[in-house]
Amino acid sequence: MRDAFEKLAGKKVTVFGMSTDKPETQKKFKDKNKLPYDLISDSGGEIAKALGISVRGGMFTARRALLFKGGKLVWRGDRGATSTQGAELLKAIAAVEGE
DSSP states (O other), X not given: OTTTHHHHHHTTOOOXXXXXXXXXXXXXXXXXXXXXXXXXXXXXXXXXXXXXXXXXXXXXXXXXXXXXXXXXXXXXXOSOOTTTHHHHHHHHHHHHHTO
């Protein structure tokens, strides 16, 4: 998402990262990786559960991207490779815009 962030921002997409890590750990990760978006701490996994994302051993079972439009989930990318996830999300946005 970091590498696609400018294009996503141009589409008026708000990007958040989420993990079960504590905010202090997330801040170090964000700073180290120069992430231009905020991170959400879901240490108990409640948000993940509400979104249908599995949590095992205190961690999400896979990297995912979710796209919401008008408060509704309109796309879910479950394969989530960091090298391709931004491009996949941009394709999903184009498909949603084309509807």
